[in-house]
Amino acid sequence: MLKQLAWPQGKANYVTLLRIALAVPLFYFILNGNLVGTILVFAVAALTDGIDGWVARRNGIISDLGKVLDPIADKILIASAFISRIVFLDFWLWRIFIPVLLVELALVTLGIAGFCYREKIGQKLGSNWFGKLKFGSQCLIAFFLLVFPAFWYQGWNWLTQTIVSLTIVAVLLGGLSILGHVRNQKELIRKVFSRK
Numbered sequence: 001m002l003k004q005l006a007w008p009q010g011k012a013n014y015v016t017l018l019r020i021a022l023a024v025p026l027f028y029f030i031l032n033g034n035l036v037g038t039i040l041v042f043a044v045a046a047l048t049d050g051i052d053g054w055v056a057r058r059n060g061i062i063s064d065l066g067k068v069l070d071p072i073a074d075k076i077l078i079a080s081a082f083i084s085r086i087v088f089l090d091f092w093l094w095r096i097f098i099p100v101l102l103v104e105l106a107l108v109t110l111g112i113a114g115f116c117y118r119e120k121i122g123q124k125l126g127s128n129w130f131g132k133l134k135f136g137s138q139c140l141i142a143f144f145l146l147v148f149p150a151f152w153y154q155g156w157n158w159l160t161q162t163i164v165s166l167t168i169v170a171v172l173l174g175g176l177s178i179l180g181h182v183r184n185q186k187e188l189i190r191k192v193f194s195r196k
Contacts, residue, residue, distance in 0.1 A: 012056035013066050019048040019073040023080040030084040030146065038146050045077050046139050071111060071127065074135050075104055081142035096167050100138070103174030107131070110181045128180040134173035141166045 022045040029037035052070060056062045086094040144163055152159050 012052045012059070012061060013063065013069055015048050015052035015055060016066060016069045016073045019045050019052070020069075020076050022048075023076050026077070027080045027084050030081070035147070042077075042081060042142065042146060049074060049135065067127075068111070071107070071131070074138075075108070078135070078138045078142060081146060085142075085145040096164055099171045100167060100174070103134075103171055103178065106178050107174065107181070110178065114181070114184075128177055128184075130173050130177035130180055134170050134177055137166050137170040137173060141170065 022041055026038065026041045026045065029041060049070070052066065056066055082097060082100075086097065141163060144159065144166070148159055153163075
């Protein structure tokens with residue numbers, strides 16, 4: 001595992017670790033009302049999601065560690081934006097994000113199971129396009145939440161409708177991503193449920 005962080009083989013993983021580290025200044029800027037800092041840090045962090053994969057593919061250094069760190073980094077980035085904005089700034093529609101949380105928990109569970117049993121069942125870790133699209137829709141939700149102040153979310157206006165619509169899209173894409181992972185890990189699931 002440490003070998004996958006060694007330079008230069010691990011440089012894609014360092015980009016992923018940067019995304020995790022950027023959650024701290026993002027959280028700070030959000031809570032201190034620094035809109036410019038918030039947008040800049042979030043934009044850089046979101047861009048690293050594409051950069052780490054590009055670096056890994058370009059250099060032929062795709063690793064199991066990177067496949068685990070990448071979705072974790074995505075979830076930390078989105079969670080820091082959602083939680084700081086919804087909880088600390090009292091966004092009244094916070095309940096709509098409960099399905100997002102449940103989808104993410106299911107994906108984390110499948111990811112952990114796939115990682116733990118990857119050698120036994122001969123399955124390789126990886127993301128799917130539904131997961132990538134889900135992350136993109138979550139970034140759009142985070143963008144709206146971060147850019148517009150709380151008083152814009154009064155009543156059932158266009159902004160609230162946009163957030164709710166994007167949340168529904170994110171949950172549906174997350175569900176399709178779960179189905180894709182279940183299909184890919186069907187051998188693991190069969191083994192687990194066939195135990196006596």
